[in-house]
Amino acid sequence: MSLSASATLESPQRAPAQQQAPAPRADTPTAPNTIWYDGELIESGRPQASVHTHALHYGSGVFEGIRAYATKRGAAVFRLPEHLERMRKGAELLGMTFDVAEATGAVLATLRANRQGDAYIRPLAWYGDGSFGLDVAGHPQHLMVATSSTNVHLGGNRTRVSVSSWRRNPASALPPLKLCGAYVNSILAKREVKARGFDEAMFADDDGFVVECTGANLFIVRNGRVTAVEHRDALPGITRDTLIRLIGAESRPVSMEELRDADEVFACGTAAEVTSIHEIDGREYDPDSPVAREIAAVYARTVRGESAWSSGWLTEV
Ligand code: PMP
Numbered sequence: 001m002s003l004s005a006s007a008t009l010e011s012p013q014r015a016p017a018q019q020q021a022p023a024p025r026a027d028t029p030t031a032p033n034t035i036w037y038d039g040e041l042i043e044s045g046r047p048q049a050s051v052h053t054h055a056l057h058y059g060s061g062v063f064e065g066i067r068a069y070a071t072k073r074g075a076a077v078f079r080l081p082e083h084l085e086r087m088r089k090g091a092e093l094l095g096m097t098f099d100v101a102e103a104t105g106a107v108l109a110t111l112r113a114n115r116q117g118d119a120y121i122r123p124l125a126w127y128g129d130g131s132f133g134l135d136v137a138g139h140p141q142h143l144m145v146a147t148s149s150t151n152v153h154l155g156g157n158r159t160r161v162s163v164s165s166w167r168r169n170p171a172s173a174l175p176p177l178k179l180c181g182a183y184v185n186s187i188l189a190k191r192e193v194k195a196r197g198f199d200e201a202m203f204a205d206d207d208g209f210v211v212e213c214t215g216a217n218l219f220i221v222r223n224g225r226v227t228a229v230e231h232r233d234a235l236p237g238i239t240r241d242t243l244i245r246l247i248g249a250e251s252r253p254v255s256m257e258e259l260r261d262a263d264e265v266f267a268c269g270t271a272a273e274v275t276s277i278h279e280i281d282g283r284e285y286d287p288d289s290p291v292a293r294e295i296a297a298v299y300a301r302t303v304r305g306e307s308a309w310s311s312g313w314l315t316e317v
Contacts, residue, residue: 034113036106036145041113044146054127054139059181061126062090065215065270066107068147068317070117071305076314077111077121078270078303080104082238084123090177091125096141098125104315106145111317119147120271126180158278158287159267161213162198163256164189168211168233176235186214200267202280205233210254212237216269219243220254220262221291229254239268239299246298246309266292274299 033044055061066083068075084100084107091098107121123145130139169176169185176182189201202218203211212218212234219240220227226249228240244251259265264285265277274296276289301307305314 036110038142050129052129054130061180062087063124063178066121067270068111068119069303075117075317079238079313080315090179108317110145110147114147122146159275160198160279161200161202161277162193162281163204164192164201168203171232190214204256208256210259213267216267216272219266221264222262264289264292
């Protein structure tokens with residue numbers, strides 16, 4: 001398998017075996033791209049992973065989705081330590097050694113090599129070649145960092161969402177971290193609702209509470225009050241945390257009824273940034289979404305180094 005930097009959380013894809021490579025999609029980087037792979041900067045097309053790669057069979061890996069932005073002071077990575085700390089937790093759970101300082105250096109080196117300002121950054125740590133058993137012992141660990149100039153959005157500013165019939169991985173079975181295998185759950189939900197003509201899926205739980213989207217957290221706005229959806233099975237998103245701090249939003253469980261009664265609903269995540277939701281299963285929300293728009297603008301200023309909060313959250317490349 002050739003590891004490619006083009007697959008994104010929102011659009012997982014691979015070239016089918018024995019077929020001609022598909023024409024590059026609009027979001028596929030075509031420029032020569034350097035990746036960091038086990039300590040070396042190499043061309044992204046070069047690394048080959050064995051078909052015995054443990055992570056390929058069992059999802060025994062952990063990844064991050066991070067963004068760098070072009071700021072007046074040059075390119076800077078938004079909340080890099082927080083992303084790598086979350087990755088470290090996932091790696092630790094899988095029994096991997098994960099050196100945050102090494103990963104930080106790898107991210108910065110890759111961005112410098114690709115001379116990128118705005119970039120999506122994908123670090124991945126995984127178990128490699130070995131026997132077929134589930135035991136990870138004896139499998140080598142790998143770390144890579146790929147970057148892309150792709151802007152990954154949920155579906156533009158008229159995102160149509162549907163509630164999946166699948167439940168989110170319960171935290172009691174799979175902790176809400178960015179473990180590779182856990183994302184099969186997101187893939188199933190996304191496939192289901194896309195087949196019904198929607199852009200994105202959201203999860204609800206058995207008790208009628210909102211969980212999150214497949215790769216983003218949810219907020220509601222009602223009578224001008226902004227609420228971050230809280231759920232134990234949802235990833236504690238770094239963008240969610242950023243917005244709570246920036247605008248002083250409350251965080252609490254939100255029922256599906258409340259979601260339907262909201263004036264505005266928006267999703268947030270590193271890739272999605274702040275994306276207002278136009279429709280959830282036929283319930284349409286204010287297409288102007290004035291509060292979400294204002295919050296998106298505050299977030300944009302912050303990630304680009306133009307707010308009082310920015311300096312503490314940006315790592316210059
Ligand atoms: N939930 C899930 C399932 C995600 O994959 C992501 C993207 N990392 C998020 C929420 C948003 O998290 P963050 O703001 O840290 O990117």
